[in-house]
Amino acid sequence: xxxxxxxxxxxxxxxxxxxxxxxxxxxxxxxxxxxxxxxxxxxxxxxxxxxxxxxxxxxxxxxxxxxxxxxxxxxxxxxxxxxxxxxxxxxxxxxxxxxxxxxxxxxxxxxxxxxxxxxxxxxxxxxxxxxxxxxxxxxxxxxxxxxxxxxxxxxxxxxxxxxxxxxxxxxxxxxxxxxxxxxxxxxxxxxxxxxxxxxxxxxxxxxxxxxxxxxxxxxxxxxxxxxxxxxxxxxxxxxxxxxxxxxxxxxxxxxxxxxxxxxxxxxxxxxxxxxxxxxxxxxxxxxxxxxxxxxxxxxxxxxxxxxxxxxxxxxxxxxxxxxxxxxxxxxxxx
Amino acid sequence: xxxxxxxxxxxxxxxxxxxxxxxxxxxxxxxxxxxxxxxxxxxxxxxxxxxxxxxxxxxxxxxxxxxxxxxxxxxxxxxxxxxxxxxxxxxxxxxxxxxxxxxxxxxxxxxxxxxxxxxxxxxxxxxxxxxxxxxxxxxxxxxxxxxxxxxxxxxxxxxxxxxxxxxxxxxxxxxxxxxxxxxxxxxxxxxxxxxxxxxxxxxxxxxxxxxxxxxxxxxxxxxxxxxxxxxxxxxxxxxxxxxxxxxxxxxxxxxxxx
Numbered sequence: 001x002x003x004x005x006x007x008x009x010x011x012x013x014x015x016x017x018x019x020x021x022x023x024x025x026x027x028x029x030x031x032x033x034x035x036x037x038x039x040x041x042x043x044x045x046x047x048x049x050x051x052x053x054x055x056x057x058x059x060x061x062x063x064x065x066x067x068x069x070x071x072x073x074x075x076x077x078x079x080x081x082x083x084x085x086x087x088x089x090x091x092x093x094x095x096x097x098x099x100x101x102x103x104x105x106x107x108x109x110x111x112x113x114x115x116x117x118x119x120x121x122x123x124x125x126x127x128x129x130x131x132x133x134x135x136x137x138x139x140x141x142x143x144x145x146x147x148x149x150x151x152x153x154x155x156x157x158x159x160x161x162x163x164x165x166x167x168x169x170x171x172x173x174x175x176x177x178x179x180x181x182x183x184x185x186x187x188x189x190x191x192x193x194x195x196x197x198x199x200x201x202x203x204x205x206x207x208x209x210x211x212x213x214x215x216x217x218x219x220x221x222x223x224x225x226x227x228x229x230x231x232x233x234x235x236x237x238x239x240x241x242x243x244x245x246x247x248x249x250x251x252x253x254x255x256x257x258x259x260x261x262x263x264x265x266x267x268x269x270x271x272x273x274x275x276x277x278x279x280x281x282x283x284x285x286x287x288x289x290x291x292x293x294x295x296x297x298x299x300x301x302x303x304x305x306x307x308x309x310x311x312x313x314x315x316x317x318x319x320x321x322x323x324x325x326x327x328x329x330x331x332x333x334x
Numbered sequence: 335x336x337x338x339x340x341x342x343x344x345x346x347x348x349x350x351x352x353x354x355x356x357x358x359x360x361x362x363x364x365x366x367x368x369x370x371x372x373x374x375x376x377x378x379x380x381x382x383x384x385x386x387x388x389x390x391x392x393x394x395x396x397x398x399x400x401x402x403x404x405x406x407x408x409x410x411x412x413x414x415x416x417x418x419x420x421x422x423x424x425x426x427x428x429x430x431x432x433x434x435x436x437x438x439x440x441x442x443x444x445x446x447x448x449x450x451x452x453x454x455x456x457x458x459x460x461x462x463x464x465x466x467x468x469x470x471x472x473x474x475x476x477x478x479x480x481x482x483x484x485x486x487x488x489x490x491x492x493x494x495x496x497x498x499x500x501x502x503x504x505x506x507x508x509x510x511x512x513x514x515x516x517x518x519x520x521x522x523x524x525x526x527x528x529x530x531x532x533x534x535x536x537x538x539x540x541x542x543x544x545x546x547x548x549x550x551x552x553x554x555x556x557x558x559x560x561x562x563x564x565x566x567x568x569x570x571x572x573x574x575x576x577x578x579x580x581x582x583x584x585x586x587x588x589x590x591x592x
Contacts, residue, residue, distance in 0.1 A: 196458075201460065202449070206445075208433070208436060209436055209444055212435045212436060213431070213433040213434065216431040216432055219415050219425075219431050220431075220445035220446075221419055221445040221446075222444070222445045279433065280435045
């Protein structure tokens with residue numbers, strides 16, 4: 001009986017193996033969950049599978065989707081980043097305020113905003129490595145600092161009418177009658193880039209290794225402090241890009257933006273199958289995780305379910321995903 | 335000190351008068367050490383005798399307060415394990431220092447990855463995974479370590495196979511010396527026997543091995559010479575021919591004079 005079952009599973013097993021080989025880690029679970037959710041909502045609502053609706057889902061996941069790339073990098077090193085949404089909001093205010101109130105041209109203002117986000121990443125990385133504080137504590141601190149700076153620098157005012165270069169990624173092009181924003185394209189390109197970096201380069205290999213066994217990685221001659229700092233700085237740059245995409249979508253600099261995006265990005269990473277214990281996961285899984293959240297929110301709205309239940313279901317999904325991670329890897333860690 | 339067994343050549347790697355203090359505790363109080371080309375030197379000693387500290391000094395994990403280390407006749411200073419590795423000294427740590435979620439090839443090449451040639455490597459910084467897998471397969475085959483595929487994650491291997499990966503890595507990169515710190519401590523009987531065979535094969539390749547072990551039968555099976563630590567110093571160097579296991583243990587515990 002065992003052999004029959006083996007034979008029956010062989011094509012599926014081969015398919016899963018091929019998926020693992022491409023993604024660098026199994027993303028079959030998150031992809032399956034995403035497809036199941038899409039099938040479910042297709043049956044529940046006629047509007048769900050329409051092009052404009054799918055495009056809307058993609059637009060809505062852009063900021064969290066991009067933030068979650070940085071969050072994935074940090075979680076792969078067995079860290080966590082609570083500051084990402086606040087850092088993005090800070091970048092957003094820096095860019096718009098410099099351009100609108102201080103008359104700085106758009107491109108330099110964007111670059112300064114991204115640099116400000118990278119500086120927060122550097123700060124996080126330095127405290128995690130040189131002072132040896134837990135990432136949770138450091139980023140809880142920088143979360144509050146960034147949030148406070150947002151309110152101080154913006155004077156609690158929304159900054160309207162950013163220059164057109166800042167809203168470039170909010171423009172759309174049409175595929176088969178469905179409008180898609182350039183922001184969505186940039187998000188997908190960033191996922192492609194970080195898939196490549198994580199699976200095909202030395203740096204990516206070291207990111208997995210340091211999250212998996214920091215001592216073995218250090219003894220292998222890898223400068224783990226420098227590696228971790230680089231991860232936090234790269235994540236900061238990604239948050240800066242997310243800030244730009246947020247300006248493009250909302251057309252303003254909003255001091256109240258991004259307050260819960262830190263938790264949403266962690267949700268996307270966890271739903272995507274990346275282990276909170278570090279060293280295991282794939283950035284492509286995070287994209288599926290972000291889309292799962294987006295599909296649920298959108299589908300439940302179409303079904304007329306109150307937003308409270310959307311949050312409830314997201315919470316249940318996260319606990320399920322972490323439980324699966326814990327149960328699958330308990331033996332390996334033990 | 336006992337009469338040293340006659341040795342054919344100059345020591346490849348030696349240390350004189352190594353002192354290491356931790357606050358008020360003196361872990362090493364003027365320890366000497368000699369390793370000759372091509373030999374397996376076992377280092378034994380009671381807990382607290384200073385053998386771990388000595389090994390950490392020799393592998394660059396600790397810096398001595400006093401004393402000199404010579405490699406190939408030159409004075410060397412290892413500030414980090416990386417310095418020792420650059421000098422051709424590889425260490426297999428007792429707690430299986432591998433990254434379990436990474437595959438065998440990635441572990442063998444961790445920190446020394448091969449990049450592709452041409453623009454793919456230089457511009458895109460792409461790894462040459464194929465070459466690394468090929469090299470890893472060869473390194474494992476050379477030491478007769480059986481694994482299904484070097485693409486397998488280390489966590490899916492048995493304890494003996496994992497230690498095999500760690501030893502193969504050290505043997506592949508160690509140009510001068512391989513240090514093994516309690517390589518069988520975490521293993522079962524059968525797996526221990528595999529690692530013992532592995533150490534013999536490393537020696538056959540001409541690489542000298544420093545073996546730290548509590549396991550007297552294996553020490554006496556493998557070692558050409560046995561360095562006995564006691565109270566932070568080298569108490570004696572004996573051979574399996576000159577001394578019995580009981581005599582060696584007696585020197586180690588201080589029951590017999592060296």
